[in-house]
Amino acid sequence: GWPDSYKCDYPENYKGTLLKDFHVSQLSCNTTLLLVTIGITMLVLTATVTTLCIYFDLPWYLRMVCQ
16 A cells, blocks of 8 residues: 555654655764764854953953952
8 A cells, every 4th residue: 555554643743744755864874974963063163252351351341240
C-alpha cells in the first residue's frame, strides 16, 4: 500500500500527512551541521558584543551606573 497507507502520527501538527509529503530539514537531521551552525552563531555574537564593548567602553558605563 505504499505510499497511501503510510501516514505520520508524530509530531501532532503533521498527524495524518502522507509520509511521501513529509520532509525534514537537513539542519534537524544532521548533528554536525547543527553544531557548526550554533558554533558560528555564538562566535559571531561574541565578536559583536566584544566589539561593541570596546567601541562604546561598556565596562566604564557599567561602573558609572553602579556608582
